[in-house]
Amino acid sequence: MITPTSVVLDGKVVEVQQTGDKMLVELYRRFAGDYPKFFKMDTLCRLGFIAAEILLKHSAAGVQPSAVILANRSASIKNDTDYLATIRDGDYYPSPALFVYTLPNIVTGEIAIRHHIQGETAFYILDTPEELEPLIHSTLSAQPSAFSTVLAGWTECSAPNEFYAKLQLIWNN
Amino acid sequence: MEQLIEQLKNQIIEALNFEDMTPADIETDAPLFGEGLGLDSIDALELIMLLDREYGIKLADPKAGKAIFASVRTMAEYIQANRTK
């Protein structure tokens, strides 16, 4: 679980020096550090990317999720706002690098690319994290063999330095 | 020209989010795509936007970008020859 001021992994607090967006960079340098594309990502993607990275590194060696299913309430609103600033009337220079991140599901794509997951990636917009459970449940029961391990959770980012992530690795028995 | 090259390197770093880099890290004649900085298709589009925003140059055909963006130097030369800002 990641908030702008804290990181908790499997119930244990992970010490961090920074807060907010700077904390995400600090986490990247500590737990990854080998993926310059991280710096192109918007806050939502950085959040999801690093949460997934920490979780997967911490889990059983070589675990390869067969799907990435995430959800939030605000879609990609923070990045949408950043993009809007590049298309103001009369000051119009639309940024392709920002536009590509104006879709919430891109974070699932970034995780899939990093971890070579050619399974399912999905993104839902819901009112609360609890509403994701029936969606996960019905996905797992649809094709048990295709969904042996699923990386799932809530990645919310509504404003600069305002974000929340809670990810889990779900083993389908 | 040297001043333009330095300015351009700074602009590239900012536009393409190369957080850890300084202009000294970018070789003027090294390939931008492929090896070198390893830029991709989105970066190419972002550079096209940079040409428009900073130098008033509109590139209609993205394919022409390949030659222009071969290196920082070729970019600077193109800008020098075609800038309207």
Added chain:
Amino acid sequence: MVSCIAHNIISPLGEGSQANYEAVRAGRSGLRLYTDRFEDVEPFCASLFDTPQEFVPLCIRSVEEAVAQYTCSDLLHRSDTIFILSTTKGDQLDLLTPAQRIARHFGNPNPPVVVSNACTSGVCAQITAMRLLEAGLYKHAVVVGCDIQTKFIVSGFQAFKALSPEPCLPFSPDRKGLNLGEAAATVVYSSNPSAFSGQTLWTLAAGSIHNDANHISAPSRTGDGAFLCLQDVTEGVQKEAISLIGVHGTATPYNDAMETVALERAGLQDIPILALKPFFGHTMGAAGVLETILCAMQAQNGQPAQDRTVHVIKMLSGFGGVNAAIRMEIGN
């Protein structure tokens, strides 16, 4: 078994699925050149409503027309009915509130689900519906797909240089890019069709979603994700029984090449394909729903008598490297 018991399309080509189907059969396209619809934006070719539409009323109208035509409006307010909205940019960047307003308008007590999986959302939403119904969590699902074109979306695709200034040409060697479009489309799925009109228009038999794991905005050159989806949904099905495949067909150089590779890898290259974007443009969140309906209607039209089952596949790809496909069964 998950059955479609109602559907509807509202687009610049007309009101109602039948009107849209007839427009396509007559070769009418909604694509026009727009020169000053949005400030600063270069001229672009798209299929837009003559009168700008509002997101939520448009969706509500589509649902109302669907259930009115197929006499199943009673299911809308039931607690075993779920509303699923497929959209990429919602109502001016808000995706959840419009879904809540739509569900509330019909008196539905459940929190709606919004599927936002880029351009594959319309197919993914149907897969979500299928899974929720098969798991017995709900008995009926109202799937609405909708997107309205705005300066936000058009400017972004122009920045990507992905748009063609002319009507798009899917799978043509002369293709130059895509056109945008707007529409609303609804499909209603039920695991208990006899409770209402009883008519099963088609059965949703399989669905699959796969990521290329290659790039966030360019498709895999080897069509990995699309191929895996096709493989999944055609498992156990005779190729001769597949009557058509609704492709994504955005007419960008990369997309169509990728789809061709995926179709060949799956051994489906001899099956007729249907590319609808020259008529509607790319309707984003609505595409998966709208195009599914028309593919099914086309297959049904070609069925002289209901003496055998035919299969129809609808495939889509989208930003984020995502690919999706569903298979419908029509007939027995």
